[in-house]
Every structure is written in C-alpha cells, then in structure tokens.
Amino acid sequence: MRDEEILERIRKGDETALQYLYKNNYRTILRLVVKNNGTESEAKDVFQDALILLWENVRKTDFTLTSKLSTYLYSICHNLWLKELKKKTRFSDKDIPEATITETHSWEREERIKIMQSCIQKLGELCRKILQYYYFDELSMQDIAEKLGLANAESAKSKKYKCKKELDEIIKTHFSTKDLLD
Structure with missing residues (x-):
C-alpha cells in the first residue's frame, strides 16, 4: 500500500490501515525500544500509543504528511520512547544511553528532511x-x-x-x- 492510500483509509476509519502499518513497521520500533533499555512489552505500548496519535492526527482536516509515513510513525515512536525512558530512569539528557543519542541524531536528520520538504511545497x-x-x-x-x-x-x-x-x-x-x- 502507498502512503496516500493508507492515509485515505485512516481518514475513512478503515482499521486495516493500522494492521498494515503494524505489519510493516513494528519490528523497527521493537529494535528502537529494545536497543534503548526497553522491553518487548514497552515497545508494544509505545507502538500502540503512536498508532493512536497517528490515527488522530491524520483524521484532522489540516493534516499534511511532509515525509514518508514510516518516517513520521518512527518519529512519533521515538519521541514517545524518549519521554518514557526519561520518566522511567530519571536520567538527564547526558545520561541517556549512546544508542538513544544515535537514534536522536537520525530523528533530527528526519526533521531537517521535513523542513526541506515543507520548503519544496x-x-x-x-x-x-x-x-x-x-x-x-x-x-x-x-x-x-x-x-x-x-x-x-x-x-x-x-x-x-x-x-x-x-x-x-x-x-x-x-x-x-x-x-x-x-
């Protein structure tokens, strides 16, 4: 399924779009969470929360996707996991494990791409x-x-x-x- 088709299905309330996203993106999020001091159960929670946020955001009439849908979903999961990790461990930013910092740099690169795509529009x-x-x-x-x-x-x-x-x-x-x- 292409990103636009997935978005259209979500706008229409078709939950098969969520099943497709789960099937094609969950393993990536599982790796993100587990590599950064999380468990499979926490990965499932983060991914489900992200799908809910994605669902709500897409159904807003003013939603515009400025990156690949998988990138957008990954950034939601990344942000949710960082918040959870900070709550869970009470670490300051400098104490967050190196893998998280690497993931953050990747996420920041994605944000720069979003800025570029916004300008391209x-x-x-x-x-x-x-x-x-x-x-x-x-x-x-x-x-x-x-x-x-x-x-x-x-x-x-x-x-x-x-x-x-x-x-x-x-x-x-x-x-x-x-x-x-x-």
Missing part, C-alpha cells in the same frame, strides 16, 4: 516534481526529462539548477541556518 509544481524525482526518488536526469516531457537530460539538469536556487532562497527566507544544522 512552496515551489511550483514542475520544480517540486524535479526535486522530488532527483533527491528523494533518485531518478537520473534522463528519466526525469522523459517523465516530465522535457527535451532532454540537459534541459532537466538546467531546470533542476534553477529550482534548487529557488529552493535555497525559500529556505533562507523561512528558516535560519541553525534550524538546518543543529
């Missing part, structure tokens, strides 16, 4: 498609040109360059360097 449709295909779908310039009906790979490359410059301006206007580099 401010571009025109052609620029959005070109950057999406190139950076996220990793298509070649030739494939992008064919998909978008451009003359050739050089035309796609030239357009990508202009779109990237436009994206850079949007980023500079809406976000500080600190937002992207912390």
